[in-house]
Amino acid sequence: MLNLKVINYRKHAALLSAFIIFIGIISLIFNGLNLGIDFTGGTNLHYKIGEPFQVEEVREILEEFGLGGSFVQKVGHGGLAEEEKDEVLIKTVSLDEEERNQIFMAIQERWDQGETEIIEVENVGGVIGRELQRDAALALVIATLGMIAYITIRFEFRFAMSAIAALVHDIIILLTVVSLLQIEINSPFVAAILTIFGYSINDTIVVFDRIRENLKEMKKEDYATVVNDSINQTIIRSINTSVTTLLVLSALFIFGGVTLRPFIAALLVGVISGTYSSLFVASPLWVTWKEWDIRKKKKVEAF
Amino acid sequence: MDKRKKKVGTDMVKRSRMLLTGAIVILVAFSLLIAAQIPPHINLGLDLVGGVYVLLEAREGEDEPATRDTIERAITIIRNRVDEFGVSEPIIQQEGDRRIRVELPDIDDPSRAMEVIGRTALLTFVDPDEEVVLTGANLDTAEFTYDQFNRPAVALEFDREGRDKFAEVTGRLAGTNEPLSIYLDDELVSAPVVDEVIGEGKAIIRGDFTAEEAGDLALILRSGALPVELVELETRTIGPTLGADSRDRSINAGIIGLSLLLVFMLIIYRLIGALASFALGVYVVLVLAVLTALNATLTLPGIAGLILSIGMAVDANVIIFERFKEEYRSGKTLRSGVEAAFRNALSTILDANVTTLIAAAVLFYFGTGPVRGFAVTLSIGIVMSMFTAIVLTRYLLRYLIGANIITNPNLFGVRGIEDNVELKGN
Numbered sequence: 001m002l003n004l005k006v007i008n009y010r011k012h013a014a015l016l017s018a019f020i021i022f023i024g025i026i027s028l029i030f031n032g033l034n035l036g037i038d039f040t041g042g043t044n045l046h047y048k049i050g051e052p053f054q055v056e057e058v059r060e061i062l063e064e065f066g067l068g069g070s071f072v073q074k075v076g077h078g079g080l081a082e083e084e085k086d087e088v089l090i091k092t093v094s095l096d097e098e099e100r101n102q103i104f105m106a107i108q109e110r111w112d113q114g115e116t117e118i119i120e121v122e123n124v125g126g127v128i129g130r131e132l133q134r135d136a137a138l139a140l141v142i143a144t145l146g147m148i149a150y151i152t153i154r155f156e157f158r159f160a161m162s163a164i165a166a167l168v169h170d171i172i173i174l175l176t177v178v179s180l181l182q183i184e185i186n187s188p189f190v191a192a193i194l195t196i197f198g199y200s201i202n203d204t205i206v207v208f209d210r211i212r213e214n215l216k217e218m219k220k221e222d223y224a225t226v227v228n229d230s231i232n233q234t235i236i237r238s239i240n241t242s243v244t245t246l247l248v249l250s251a252l253f254i255f256g257g258v259t260l261r262p263f264i265a266a267l268l269v270g271v272i273s274g275t276y277s278s279l280f281v282a283s284p285l286w287v288t289w290k291e292w293d294i295r296k297k298k299k300v301e302a303f
Numbered sequence: 304m305d306k307r308k309k310k311v312g313t314d315m316v317k318r319s320r321m322l323l324t325g326a327i328v329i330l331v332a333f334s335l336l337i338a339a340q341i342p343p344h345i346n347l348g349l350d351l352v353g354g355v356y357v358l359l360e361a362r363e364g365e366d367e368p369a370t371r372d373t374i375e376r377a378i379t380i381i382r383n384r385v386d387e388f389g390v391s392e393p394i395i396q397q398e399g400d401r402r403i404r405v406e407l408p409d410i411d412d413p414s415r416a417m418e419v420i421g422r423t424a425l426l427t428f429v430d431p432d433e434e435v436v437l438t439g440a441n442l443d444t445a446e447f448t449y450d451q452f453n454r455p456a457v458a459l460e461f462d463r464e465g466r467d468k469f470a471e472v473t474g475r476l477a478g479t480n481e482p483l484s485i486y487l488d489d490e491l492v493s494a495p496v497v498d499e500v501i502g503e504g505k506a507i508i509r510g511d512f513t514a515e516e517a518g519d520l521a522l523i524l525r526s527g528a529l530p531v532e533l534v535e536l537e538t539r540t541i542g543p544t545l546g547a548d549s550r551d552r553s554i555n556a557g558i559i560g561l562s563l564l565l566v567f568m569l570i571i572y573r574l575i576g577a578l579a580s581f582a583l584g585v586y587v588v589l590v591l592a593v594l595t596a597l598n599a600t601l602t603l604p605g606i607a608g609l610i611l612s613i614g615m616a617v618d619a620n621v622i623i624f625e626r627f628k629e630e631y632r633s634g635k636t637l638r639s640g641v642e643a644a645f646r647n648a649l650s651t652i653l654d655a656n657v658t659t660l661i662a663a664a665v666l667f668y669f670g671t672g673p674v675r676g677f678a679v680t681l682s683i684g685i686v687m688s689m690f691t692a693i694v695l696t697r698y699l700l701r702y703l704i705g706a707n708i709i710t711n712p713n714l715f716g717v718r719g720i721e722d723n724v725e726l727k728g729n
Contacts, residue, residue, distance in 0.1 A: 118414075125535070187674050190674065252611075267611065
């Protein structure tokens with residue numbers, strides 16, 4: 001068994017987390033989040049033009065439709081040089097079927113040598129975006145309440161709240177990374193957040209489960225010792241599980257295609273911070289809370 | 304250490320070896336058998352095969368509220384159009400009160416499909432006094448045809464009532480040189496001048512059609528006008544190239560990820576790592592089989608969810624193995640160590656997984672499309688991973704030990720008891 005004294009470093013851990021969260025808040029205030037059309041509504045047009053083109057040329061076509069201010073980007077499969085890229089990605093306001101058709105036909109006419117092709121077209125109305133925001137918020141609240149209820153029943157309320165605190169910590173770290181790197185957020189991101197919910201809690205529960213077990217056997221020891229021992233008994237498992245999960249996620253990130261990348265990136269961040277937070281946030285919080293309770297009780301007795 | 308190695312009866316060993324071999328052979332055979340059935344039967348989502356996803360909403364007019372009945376009629380009409388259009392396995396479903404979700408997999412020309420599904424297709428004949436004299440409601444059939452100049456057109460045939468009305472209006476207009484305007488959804492398609500009374504209830508719409516357009520128009524008119532105007536709320540069109548690309552890449556990534564995982568398990572847990580890897584293989588087949596049996600759709604995030612759940616499925620095994628090592632170090636025999644490990648790990652695994660299931664269930668309830676697919680695969684993955692770890696790994700491990708194959712703790716990554724004593728001295 002390892003003999004790490006994790007709880008003894010709780011102040012350092014708290015400082016580190018506070019520092020990252022501070023950066024996160026600053027970044028959220030100044031950079032904000034890069035919300036995709038799933039949340040904001042709008043149209044993404046991804047076409048293959050099939051021959052070399054200039055971004056300006058596409059913009060000229062868009063100007064005819066009064067969409068000159070749209071985001072236009074050259075894209076293509078990995079490894080292609082900028083000049084060789086023959087696909088275009090246009091992000092603009094929500095367009096109806098007819099407008100989309102006209103733009104596509106205009107592009108087909110302008111570059112009639114190559115094989116123009118629809119790679120992907122997405123149009124999300126503003127209503128849907130607002131609904132997704134509402135549903136996502138609701139889903140997160142309900143999942144949180146469900147977990148608090150379950151952990152309170154199986155363990156105790158303090159465990160539940162410490163686990164949820166670790167969870168909130170993970171979500172803030174995720175939002176920090178996403179905001180700093182300006183990763184585009186769409187509906188799969190909500191799925192990623194909820195998966196991290198599951199993963200982070202899962203990881204915390206394994207440690208708490210061991211604390212619960214050890215509390216029965218180590219009645220004479222103080223809470224910090226019990227928790228330190230419990231962490232040492234479960235840390236190999238935490239690391240091994242994180243490594244296996246990170247291995248598969250990394251494979252998905254590297255080989256899984258561009259579409260999935262923001263989603264996988266979010267999961268990668270979540271798994272790392274989820275493992276960290278079960279050891280350095282959830283467990284110390286619980287110990288601190290317990291110690292605080294004891295002090296309070298003693299004070300009451302002293303009077 | 305030797306003290307603990309009790310002599311096990313040779314009968315018992317033989318029996319365990321037989322059971323172990325038998326179990327592995329049967330599991331491999333079953334897995335291969337099931338695995339062969341999966342690819343032709345599993346549903347792949349639009350993001351993996353390409354296709355069109357549309358969410359339509361009924362726009363309520365003042366005199367025409369979107370009742371349950373109008374939405375149902377609209378769905379029937381859309382279904383007819385889609386069927387005639389020739390799409391395999393379309394999904395057309397009501398969502399909420401006023402919404403219709405349409406998913407058309409494997410489509411070459413998405414914009415044409417949109418045109419066919421979403422068009423209200425209200426056909427009206429308007430006389431020079433701007434009065435509607437006849438509508439598509441009186442149509443009997445509509446067919447693709449060629450006019451006398453060999454240009455694509457649509458031939459109409461009215462029902463009895465329509466025939467009478469048509470005869471009346473053509474009689475009134477014949478020879479006046481005033482046109483009878485034909486509108487489709489408020490758009491003027493053609494305005495022919497009537498030469499003579501048309502009594503047999505047949506008409507031709509000429510426009511500037513291509514053959515395809517005329518064919519589609521005939522199709523839409525045949526299926527009838529939608530009882531309510533449908534507005535597009537959300538559309539996602541995934542070209543076939545992107546779909547195939549996503550599918551191939553995610554499968555590749557899955558294979559690479561899985562291989563890395565197996566190597567890791569073998570290095571850390573040696574022989575029982577191999578056992579766990581075997582159980583994981585069975586696990587993947589099981590999850591895919593359940594997905595296929597439930598007729599669930601595998602989407603791109605769904606595949607990610609599946610691969611992620613493999614990573615997490617290892618967790619249950621890791622919890623058991625680590626517990627097993629601990630029990631063994633604390634002085635238990637291999638056999639009782641395994642049993643104690645499973646007993647103690649069970650509640651951990653259960654509690655840890657139920658919380659993840661709560662998240663997945665919420666995701667399923669609130670999510671749509673690909674996100675929902677992700678929730679489904681994740682949930683099935685969690686349940687199956689508990690099953691393989693608690694049932695399969697346990698029995699295999701029990702037989703493996705009973706068969707006297709594991710005698711050296713090194714085989715499952717536990718260092719000698721000497722290290723243990725040293726560590727305990729801390």
